[in-house]
Amino acid sequence: MREITTVGVIGLGTMGAGIVEVFARGGLDVVGVETTQEYADRGRAILQASTDRAVARGRLDEAGQAEILGRVTISTDLGDLAGADLVVEAVPEIMALKHEVFAKLDDIVAEDAVLASNTSSLSITQIAAPTRHPGRVVGLHFFNPAPVLKLVEVITTLRSEPAVVEAVVAVSERLGKKPVVVGDRAGFVANYLLFGYFTSALRMLEHGHVSREDLDTAMRVGAGLPMGPCTLMDLVGLDVCHHIGDVIYSHTRSSMHAPSPMLGRMVTSGLLGRKSGRGFYTYARPGGGQVVEDAQTPVPLEAPTLRTVGVVGAGEVAEELASRLEEGGYAVVHVPDAEDSAELARLAPAGLVIEAQELDTDVDDLADLEDGVELPGRDVDDLFAELGEITGPQTVLATVNAAAAVALGAISGRPERCVVLRVHAPTGNGQVVEIGRTSVTDEAALAMLRDVVTRLGAEPVVCRDRAGLVVDALLVPHLNDAVRMLDEGYASVSDIDTALQHGLGYPTGPFAMIDAIGADEVLAVCEELASGSSGLPRDAVEASPLLVEHVLLDRPFTGA
Numbered sequence: 001m002r003e004i005t006t007v008g009v010i011g012l013g014t015m016g017a018g019i020v021e022v023f024a025r026g027g028l029d030v031v032g033v034e035t036t037q038e039y040a041d042r043g044r045a046i047l048q049a050s051t052d053r054a055v056a057r058g059r060l061d062e063a064g065q066a067e068i069l070g071r072v073t074i075s076t077d078l079g080d081l082a083g084a085d086l087v088v089e090a091v092p093e094i095m096a097l098k099h100e101v102f103a104k105l106d107d108i109v110a111e112d113a114v115l116a117s118n119t120s121s122l123s124i125t126q127i128a129a130p131t132r133h134p135g136r137v138v139g140l141h142f143f144n145p146a147p148v149l150k151l152v153e154v155i156t157t158l159r160s161e162p163a164v165v166e167a168v169v170a171v172s173e174r175l176g177k178k179p180v181v182v183g184d185r186a187g188f189v190a191n192y193l194l195f196g197y198f199t200s201a202l203r204m205l206e207h208g209h210v211s212r213e214d215l216d217t218a219m220r221v222g223a224g225l226p227m228g229p230c231t232l233m234d235l236v237g238l239d240v241c242h243h244i245g246d247v248i249y250s251h252t253r254s255s256m257h258a259p260s261p262m263l264g265r266m267v268t269s270g271l272l273g274r275k276s277g278r279g280f281y282t283y284a285r286p287g288g289g290q291v292v293e294d295a296q297t298p299v300p301l302e303a304p305t306l307r308t309v310g311v312v313g314a315g316e317v318a319e320e321l322a323s324r325l326e327e328g329g330y331a332v333v334h335v336p337d338a339e340d341s342a343e344l345a346r347l348a349p350a351g352l353v354i355e356a357q358e359l360d361t362d363v364d365d366l367a368d369l370e371d372g373v374e375l376p377g378r379d380v381d382d383l384f385a386e387l388g389e390i391t392g393p394q395t396v397l398a399t400v401n402a403a404a405a406v407a408l409g410a411i412s413g414r415p416e417r418c419v420v421l422r423v424h425a426p427t428g429n430g431q432v433v434e435i436g437r438t439s440v441t442d443e444a445a446l447a448m449l450r451d452v453v454t455r456l457g458a459e460p461v462v463c464r465d466r467a468g469l470v471v472d473a474l475l476v477p478h479l480n481d482a483v484r485m486l487d488e489g490y491a492s493v494s495d496i497d498t499a500l501q502h503g504l505g506y507p508t509g510p511f512a513m514i515d516a517i518g519a520d521e522v523l524a525v526c527e528e529l530a531s532g533s534s535g536l537p538r539d540a541v542e543a544s545p546l547l548v549e550h551v552l553l554d555r556p557f558t559g560a
């Protein structure tokens with residue numbers, strides 16, 4: 001196999017220009033080819049801007065930048081690729097165009113040069129089939145921004161020669177990338193998993209379950225991902241998302257991948273994300289990432305004054321809530337014993353009462369309880385009936401236990417002022433408290449709850465009170481989908497973890513996340529989503545048999 005020292009890149013859009021930068025930074029000579037001088041100039045400008053940014057941030061000195069740019073030749077003539085050892089194609093996702101480019105390359109490059117496609121959605125097998133030497137064709141899929149994200153998926157076909165795959169892996173590693181070698185399947189590893197999650201997020205948005213801002217906060221802060229789905233789809237491009245989503249759906253025909261009508265309408269209307277200046281958000285200028293206000297930007301309601309907050313329940317959650325509320329400047333009435341009516345009467349002046357008992361309703365423990373032995377804590381329904389009588393009509397009643405806000409509203413006679421709260425563990429990006437509302441929840445009460453959560457040092461997410469709210473309803477099926485992919489034998493634990501950590505910037509891969517959360521907890525949420533009213537399609541929430549196996553065997557996915 002010839003050594004790879006000169007690389008050709010065809011197509012200098014966002015991805016192509018990023019790929020040029022990656023190779024040039026890695027010390028290779030690069031020839032970038034575009035169809036017209038205008039596109040060639042645009043490609044050079046992307047490269048210049050990206051390296052300027054690195055210089056401005058002190059990551060690169062000017063001499064280093066000059067060296068990188070000096071390794072790059074930009075051309076409008078494919079013939080300039082004659083000396084390339086590896087050519088990466090990054091032209092638009094149209095099969096006929098790919099075939100045209102690869103047919104021309106067959107006549108231009110040496111017989112032992114490697115040909116790669118950066119396609120994110122088309123079949124490498126189909127791209128390779130009509131070429132003169134299909135054995136030298138592989139997929140080499142980069143992630144946006146290519147200079148930052150370390151993953152490259154190396155996609156092989158049944159004809160790919162092992163030496164070609166080895167050479168591509170070796171050059172990727174030389175560039176400091178993390179290659180993952182997988183077979184040819186719609187979406188490969190990262191996009192396949194990403195788009196299952198995107199489709200569910202789009203469905204929530206389209207159903208008015210949550211706002212775009214709260215959806216993004218839920219996943220960035222609550223799940224610890226680098227960006228929320230709306231911000232990320234705007235970065236990737238909504239047309240690209242639409243196309244990849246369609247390809248994956250045509251492969252799986254699963255309702256969890258069914259295309260979003262809303263996304264289709266946005267693309268048809270020219271709302272393509274950052275590149276067109278408008279997508280889920282509106283941007284200061286096309287191509288930029290600075291979000292500006294638009295008609296959907298929430299106008300914050302003035303929160304009603306709240307002085308006294310009641311907390312009911314003993315244990316860690318209640319105590320932590322009470323002390324954080326005190327730190328937030330509220331007068332706190334803490335009633336540890338929910339059975340004690342005389343103590344509960346002290347809650348009369350509270351504008352907000354939070355039920356935070358540690359209800360141990362774990363199935364195993366329940367099985368251990370002998371007949372007639374009562375569960376620890378007081379039944380939430382029963383407690384809310386009493387709270388409805390003790391407190392005034394304006395008092396907001398909340399529970400951190402998984403009870404339905406609508407039922408509690410009916411029981412307490414306060415349907416407009418009953419919510420469920422889900423306090424998430426902090427992630428590297430902060431902490432989220434989800435506020436589950438019903439269709440009749442009072443907007444002023446929600447404004448007050450947002451204010452309380454903010455004063456607790458967390459970020460509020462308001463959503464419909466449906467099974468799993470937003471964070472669990474999106475994150476857990478995404479993790480379960482990764483287990484399914486493993487079960488299907490498409491990729492290994494380490495490949496999948498590498499793909500999501502280094503291709504999508506996740507703090508850890510999905511299997512490391514499952515092991516941190518506990519497979520049993522992930523399974524319990526899947527079951528809750530499947531049996532409850534999550535609004536997600538059944539095939540999105542059905543637990544993978546392999547997940548069940550790991551729970552029964554009490555075996556982690558990662559480590560020894």
Ligand code: 3HC
Binds near residue numbers: 050053143226227
């Ligand atoms: N080009 C070059 N460098 C960039 C860049 C760009 N477009 N955007 C950010 N960077 C660099 C910055 O210079 C900075 O580098 P430094 O630490 O050395 O100074 C670093 O990345 C972090 O940038 P910021 O501080 O500006 O911003 P963040 O910390 O928020 O990171 C992000 C931005 C890297 C984009 C991060 O939010 C992230 O990883 N998001 C997830 C992106 C993702 O999932 N991409 C994959 C999409 S799917 C895909 O591409 C496949 C395709 O087929 C659809």
